Amino acid sequence: MKRTTISDIARECGVSLSTVSLVLNNSPRISAKTRARVLAAVEKFGYQPNMQARALASRSSRMVSVVVPHLRHVFADIYFGEIVSGIYDYASEHDYKVMLDVANRKFVQNREYLNILKTRRVDGMLFIASSMEDTYLKEFDGRKDAFLLVNHYYPDTDLNYIMIDYKDSARQAAEHLTGLGHCRIGLIAGVNTYTGRDFRDAFIAACTCRGCREKDIVVTEGGRDWSQEDGFRAAEKLLSESQSITAIMAANDRMAIGAMRYVHTHGLKVPEDISIMGVDDIPDARFTTPGLTTVHHPLYTLGRRACEVVLQLFRGELDAGRELIAGALSKRESTAPPRDMR
Amino acid sequence: MKRTTISDIARECGVSLSTVSLVLNNSPRISAKTRARVLAAVEKFGYQPNMQARALASRSSRMVSVVVPHLRHVFADIYFGEIVSGIYDYASEHDYKVMLDVANRKFVQNREYLNILKTRRVDGMLFIASSMEDTYLKEFDGRKDAFLLVNHYYPDTDLNYIMIDYKDSARQAAEHLTGLGHCRIGLIAGVNTYTGRDFRDAFIAACTCRGCREKDIVVTEGGRDWSQEDGFRAAEKLLSESQSITAIMAANDRMAIGAMRYVHTHGLKVPEDISIMGVDDIPDARFTTPGLTTVHHPLYTLGRRACEVVLQLFRGELDAGRELIAGALSKRESTAPPRDMR
DNA sequence: AGACCGCAGTCAAGCGGTTAACCCAATACG
DNA sequence: CGTATTGGGTTAACCGCTTGACTGCGGTCT
The missing domain is CATH 1.10.260.40 (lambda repressor-like DNA-binding domains)
Structure with a gap:
C-alpha cells in the first residue's frame, strides 16, 4: 500500500x-x-x-504565507478578499500554494510570524494591511527574509512594501472636489494606519494648495474598523459640528456609504445638498443610490504584484521592493458642484 | 549563516x-x-x-487544505468566511496550518484535488459547499483519504460530510410560517446544490403536512449565485405570477434580503403585506429593516467541527464521518400573521 | 596523435528530522 | 545470588528527493 x-x-x-x-x-x-x-x-x-521531500532537499516549500489582521469578519471583507484573490491567482499560476494566517494574539505572542519563516514552512510572507499598533513587524527590520508588507508600510525601517499611493489618491480626490467648487469639506479619516494618516495630511495639503482655507477642512476620525457604522457616526458628528460643509470625503468606501446613509436618513440629498466621496471602489460603490464617486484602487492587481515581488525576493532576484500603485478617479453621481455654485 | x-x-x-x-x-x-x-x-x-524535515520523517505535514468554490468574490463571502474562520481557529489551536485552494478550472483539470493529498502536502482536505456540477468529487469515492465535504454531500457515494441539517431547517421554517397562518407561500429555492433541493422538497412536504395545498406553495428558482440580485429578480417573478401569496421563503438570507428590497421598492410593507424569511442568519440579517426572521445556522461551529473530524480521519481515529448540525429559528420582525388572520 | 570539450547520465552526500530496536545500569523479585 | 524488569538514552535506518562532482565517450581543435 x-x-x-x-x-x-x-x-x-x-x-x-x-x-x-x-x-x-x-x-x-x-x-x-x-x-x-x-x-x-x-x-x-x-x-x-512528495512535496515534503522535495522541499527539504531543495530548500523551497513552494508556498507563501498570507497574514491578515485579526478583524471580526476578515474573511468576509471585500478589501482583503480582493488582495488575497490576487495573491492566490499569481501564486497558483506559478505552482505556489497559499497558506493562511491570522495575526491574532497567539500569532503575535508566540512570535509565529518569525517561526513560519524559520521553520521553512513558507518561502515568503505577505502581511496584508495591519494597523500602527502592529509594532511586532519591526522585528523583521534588518532580516533579509522574503517578507513584504501589502498595502501598508512601516516608517523608519527597511521593511519592503507595496501599496496603493494614498497620497496621490488624496490629491486626486482633493482636486476633484475643489474642482467642483467645494472649499468647505468634512474629512472622515482613518487614523490607525500610517497610510490613513498620509491620506489625511495629503488631502488637507492638496485642498489648501488649491485655495481652501485650512480651517475649512474639518477632520473627524472614523473609527478603528473603517466600517459603515463608523462612517454613519462620523457623518453625524461632522454635520452636527459644522453645518456649512458642502462635501464629505471618507477614507474608504464603506465609511462613505455609511455617511451617505446618515445623510439620507436626515433628509438631505446627495449630491444636491452635499457631495460624498469615497476611496477604494468596492463593488458596492457602484450600487449605492446615487452611485458613489470614489478613487479606484486596483487591489487585485496589487495582490498579484505583491506575490510576484515576494517570490522574486525569495529567489534573490530582488534586493528590496518598495512600490506604489496609483489609483484612478472613478466619477459617479454622488459628487456635484455645491448648491451656491450652480 | x-x-x-x-x-x-x-x-x-x-x-x-x-x-x-x-x-x-x-x-x-x-x-x-x-x-x-x-x-x-x-x-x-x-x-x-524544520517543518519540512519533520513532515517528511513523520508523514504528517500538520496542514489541512480548504477548498472553496470558484465564485466571484468567494474570499469576501460571509458564508464561506464563517466556515473558514471556524476551520482556521480549530486548526490553529491544534498547531495545524491552513492551506487555501480554489476549485477553478486549473484545479479540476489538473486533478490537483487528488495531487494535493498524494504529494502529502496536507494531512486532510475540506471541501466547502460546492454545487451539483462538481462531479469530480466522485473520484474520492472509495479512497480512504482524510477528506470531508463541508456543508454539502454527494448522494450515492461513501464520501464523508458534515453539514447543516437543511431538511430540519426547512421544517422549522415551514412550521413557523404555517404557524403564523400562512398557507400560500412563495419559495425562492436554490436548486444547483443537493442541500438546496432537499430544502425545497422538505419545505414543501412540511407545509402540505401542516395543511397547505401543494399548489399553493409556489416555487421559483433563485439563481446560481444565491445573491441579493437573484432574490430581487425571483421576488419579482413570484409576485407577478401569483399575487395571492402572503409570505416569501428564501433558501438563504442574501436572497431574502434581495426579495425584501424588491417588495419595498414596490410599495408593499414587510411584514404587514407580506412576510419574508431567510435561512443562515448572516450578520446583515440583523440590520435589515425590518430585522429578518431566519433560521440560524452555526457555520463557525460547523467549520470547527469539520476540521476536528478531518484530523480524526487522518489519525485513523474515525472511519467515516457523517454529521448533521441543526439550525435554530431566529425570530425577528419580518414575519407576522397574514393580513386576513389579524 | 594528444589534449580538450561537451553531452548524457550516474554517484553519493546531503536536506533535518523520526522512531523501532537495542543497550546498560539500577532496582525488584524469587 | 542469579535473573527479570524498567527507566533513560543511544544507534542507525529510514523518509523521498536534489544537486554538485564525477565518469565514460565520441567528436574537435591544434
Whole structure:
C-alpha cells in the first residue's frame, strides 16, 4: 500500500534516481528520448513527487504565507478578499500554494510570524494591511527574509512594501472636489494606519494648495474598523459640528456609504445638498443610490504584484521592493458642484 | 549563516539527536533533568525544528487544505468566511496550518484535488459547499483519504460530510410560517446544490403536512449565485405570477434580503403585506429593516467541527464521518400573521 | 596523435528530522 | 545470588528527493 516514489520510476525505466529527478525538474541535461521514457512511466504510475521531500532537499516549500489582521469578519471583507484573490491567482499560476494566517494574539505572542519563516514552512510572507499598533513587524527590520508588507508600510525601517499611493489618491480626490467648487469639506479619516494618516495630511495639503482655507477642512476620525457604522457616526458628528460643509470625503468606501446613509436618513440629498466621496471602489460603490464617486484602487492587481515581488525576493532576484500603485478617479453621481455654485 | 538544527542542540547538551527529538515531541522516556537541559538550549538558540524535515520523517505535514468554490468574490463571502474562520481557529489551536485552494478550472483539470493529498502536502482536505456540477468529487469515492465535504454531500457515494441539517431547517421554517397562518407561500429555492433541493422538497412536504395545498406553495428558482440580485429578480417573478401569496421563503438570507428590497421598492410593507424569511442568519440579517426572521445556522461551529473530524480521519481515529448540525429559528420582525388572520 | 570539450547520465552526500530496536545500569523479585 | 524488569538514552535506518562532482565517450581543435 506504499505510494510510488521516484525510485519506482527509476527502476521501471532502468535509469538512476537522479535522472528521474532531473527530468521532473526540466533539466536540459537529459536527452529527449530518456525524458520521454521517464515521463511515460510517470504517467503510467500516476506518480507525483512528495512535496515534503522535495522541499527539504531543495530548500523551497513552494508556498507563501498570507497574514491578515485579526478583524471580526476578515474573511468576509471585500478589501482583503480582493488582495488575497490576487495573491492566490499569481501564486497558483506559478505552482505556489497559499497558506493562511491570522495575526491574532497567539500569532503575535508566540512570535509565529518569525517561526513560519524559520521553520521553512513558507518561502515568503505577505502581511496584508495591519494597523500602527502592529509594532511586532519591526522585528523583521534588518532580516533579509522574503517578507513584504501589502498595502501598508512601516516608517523608519527597511521593511519592503507595496501599496496603493494614498497620497496621490488624496490629491486626486482633493482636486476633484475643489474642482467642483467645494472649499468647505468634512474629512472622515482613518487614523490607525500610517497610510490613513498620509491620506489625511495629503488631502488637507492638496485642498489648501488649491485655495481652501485650512480651517475649512474639518477632520473627524472614523473609527478603528473603517466600517459603515463608523462612517454613519462620523457623518453625524461632522454635520452636527459644522453645518456649512458642502462635501464629505471618507477614507474608504464603506465609511462613505455609511455617511451617505446618515445623510439620507436626515433628509438631505446627495449630491444636491452635499457631495460624498469615497476611496477604494468596492463593488458596492457602484450600487449605492446615487452611485458613489470614489478613487479606484486596483487591489487585485496589487495582490498579484505583491506575490510576484515576494517570490522574486525569495529567489534573490530582488534586493528590496518598495512600490506604489496609483489609483484612478472613478466619477459617479454622488459628487456635484455645491448648491451656491450652480 | 546556517540555521541551527537539531544536532546543534544535541551537541550543546551533550546528548544524542534522538534525545532532543524525543524531548521536542514530549516523549515520557526522557527524564525531567535532561528535558530541562535540552529545552534551555532550545531557548538559548531560538531553535525551531524544520517543518519540512519533520513532515517528511513523520508523514504528517500538520496542514489541512480548504477548498472553496470558484465564485466571484468567494474570499469576501460571509458564508464561506464563517466556515473558514471556524476551520482556521480549530486548526490553529491544534498547531495545524491552513492551506487555501480554489476549485477553478486549473484545479479540476489538473486533478490537483487528488495531487494535493498524494504529494502529502496536507494531512486532510475540506471541501466547502460546492454545487451539483462538481462531479469530480466522485473520484474520492472509495479512497480512504482524510477528506470531508463541508456543508454539502454527494448522494450515492461513501464520501464523508458534515453539514447543516437543511431538511430540519426547512421544517422549522415551514412550521413557523404555517404557524403564523400562512398557507400560500412563495419559495425562492436554490436548486444547483443537493442541500438546496432537499430544502425545497422538505419545505414543501412540511407545509402540505401542516395543511397547505401543494399548489399553493409556489416555487421559483433563485439563481446560481444565491445573491441579493437573484432574490430581487425571483421576488419579482413570484409576485407577478401569483399575487395571492402572503409570505416569501428564501433558501438563504442574501436572497431574502434581495426579495425584501424588491417588495419595498414596490410599495408593499414587510411584514404587514407580506412576510419574508431567510435561512443562515448572516450578520446583515440583523440590520435589515425590518430585522429578518431566519433560521440560524452555526457555520463557525460547523467549520470547527469539520476540521476536528478531518484530523480524526487522518489519525485513523474515525472511519467515516457523517454529521448533521441543526439550525435554530431566529425570530425577528419580518414575519407576522397574514393580513386576513389579524 | 594528444589534449580538450561537451553531452548524457550516474554517484553519493546531503536536506533535518523520526522512531523501532537495542543497550546498560539500577532496582525488584524469587 | 542469579535473573527479570524498567527507566533513560543511544544507534542507525529510514523518509523521498536534489544537486554538485564525477565518469565514460565520441567528436574537435591544434
